[in-house]
Amino acid sequence: MPMDPDLAVEITGLKKAFGDFVAVDGLDLRIAKGEIFGLLGPNGAGKTTTIRMICGLMAPTSGEILVWGHRMPKERDALIRITGYMAQRFSLYEDLTVKENLEFFGRLYGIPRSELKGRVSELLNFLSLEEFSGRLAGRLSGGMKQRLALGVALVHRPKLLILDEPTAGVDPPIRRMFWDYLRGLNKESVTILVTTHYMDEAENCDRIALVNKGKIVAEGTPRGLKREVFGGDLVEVTVEGDRDPSQALPPCKVLEERCCFTECGMPAKALRLLVQDAPREVPKVVRALEGGGFRVVSVSPAYVTLEDVFINVVEGRSRVA
Ligand SMILES: Nc1ncnc2c1ncn2[C@@H]1O[C@H](COP(=O)(O)OP(=O)(O)OP(=O)(O)O)[C@@H](O)[C@H]1O
Ligand SMILES: [Mg+2]
Structure with missing residues (x-):
């Protein structure tokens, strides 16, 4: 060789x-x-x-x-x-x-x-x-x-x-x-x-x-x-209100949706999304939500650790999803 x-x-x-x-x-x-x-x-x-x-x-x-x-x-x-x-x-x-x-x-x-x-x-x-x-x-x-x-x-x-x-x-x-x-x-x-x-x-x-x-x-x-293990980038989005925002989203995978509160104590929804490429798609997500009448409180990349990757690969389950 x-x-x-x-x-x-x-x-x-x-x-x-x-x-x-x-x-x-x-x-x-x-x-x-x-x-x-x-x-x-x-x-x-x-x-x-x-x-x-x-x-x-x-x-x-x-x-x-x-x-x-x-x-x-x-x-x-x-x-x-x-x-x-x-x-x-x-x-x-x-x-x-x-x-x-x-x-x-x-x-x-x-x-x-x-x-x-x-x-x-x-x-x-x-x-x-x-x-x-x-x-x-x-x-x-x-x-x-x-x-x-x-x-x-x-x-x-x-x-x-x-x-x-x-x-x-x-x-x-x-x-x-x-x-x-x-x-x-x-x-x-x-x-x-x-x-x-x-x-x-x-x-x-x-x-x-x-x-x-x-x-x-x-x-x-x-x-x-x-990216390989999760099939893309994970993004966390919080919107104000208690309506379901998932209908307003552009095509992407919603991994989690839960009720929470904003810093001012207003009811809100927190979403965990899987997108192909976060830098390109986050602005589209924000525009779509705002277009649907939602006030976006925060958007941030979800921090995935290699430990998450390892657990996902080795044990076939995900801690983030
Ligand atoms: N000389 C040896 N005889 C028998 N078994 C051995 C021998 N050396 C290592 N093993 C076994 O081979 C496996 C791999 O051991 P190894 O030391 O390469 O693991 P490791 O990934 O370095 O682990 P650690 O993170 O604990 O250092 C273990 O189950 C260990 O018990
Ligand atoms: Mg060793």
């Missing part, structure tokens, strides 16, 4: 069985160079198993994996300098300091001593770890440990960064900071493959694949997936 030069990762029919149990069940995946790609799924979906096979740390039962043109796990050695891997579990030396960990892994990658010093201080600065550089890794807080682990994964300036749940158990402000780092690296043309089960975080990815029970159940951009 020739590798497309624009692809960082190309996976075909990937399977991994542990005895009778199939953890990864026929995965096909293409990740372009320069992308931030998210693998999203619940506990046990097969994310770590997939990542470990991509890194060449585990042999697949069947299927093919090409990473930067190298076949895994056979050509794993060629990949070591290209990829940076941050495992789900903290795997650094707890009895070495922050700085010593960075230096140790730097030497392991064969970075010359003359270069390593500058590289380490650059990373300490980038990850705001300077004031903790002399602290033992085992004494760091969870968020600092994750930052150090990211630093170690970056010490040899990889082109492909593979992160397995980098922000698990970390406070939201640190998670945001982490994503700022990742976007910064991506701007400098680092391709990123990241797993998470924080659906809100996945909004940061260029593309995502939803994984469940070892299979990809949906794939696309965050907005594209939302």
Whole structure:
């Protein structure tokens, strides 16, 4: 199978069985160079198993994996300098300091001593770890440990960064900071493959694949997936009065209609609509309602989360509809 030069990762029919149990069940995946790609799924979906096979740390039962043109796990050695891997579990030396960990892994990658010093201080600065550089890794807080682990994964300036749940158990402000780092690296043309089960975080990815029970159940951009799953954009409209406004609407799907009150305490109706393309159709909806004698109190896009998408795809039901 020739590798497309624009692809960082190309996976075909990937399977991994542990005895009778199939953890990864026929995965096909293409990740372009320069992308931030998210693998999203619940506990046990097969994310770590997939990542470990991509890194060449585990042999697949069947299927093919090409990473930067190298076949895994056979050509794993060629990949070591290209990829940076941050495992789900903290795997650094707890009895070495922050700085010593960075230096140790730097030497392991064969970075010359003359270069390593500058590289380490650059990373300490980038990850705001300077004031903790002399602290033992085992004494760091969870968020600092994750930052150090990211630093170690970056010490040899990889082109492909593979992160397995980098922000698990970390406070939201640190998670945001982490994503700022990742976007910064991506701007400098680092391709990123990241797993998470924080659906809100996945909004940061260029593309995502939803994984469940070892299979990809949906794939696309965050907005594209939302539109695909719901068949369009969701819009919320409130009109004054207690008449039924649905007759006045242009063709669209009314998902929900309920009675409510305006801020001044007047009776009102709230509608949840499914339209093909919100920016184009919302003005038409407003005009039609006003033409039908309704006073439109508010119109807003309904915020659909990736969690809504996931529940819809995996469980075949929708929380928004
Ligand atoms: N070495 C192993 N032997 C047997 N079963 C395994 C092994 N490694 C993983 N599994 C099983 O494979 C399934 C997928 O595990 P995996 O760790 O890939 O999931 P995950 O998506 O990373 O989950 P999490 O979000 O909890 O990290 C799980 O049911 C797990 O118990
Ligand atoms: Mg995992």
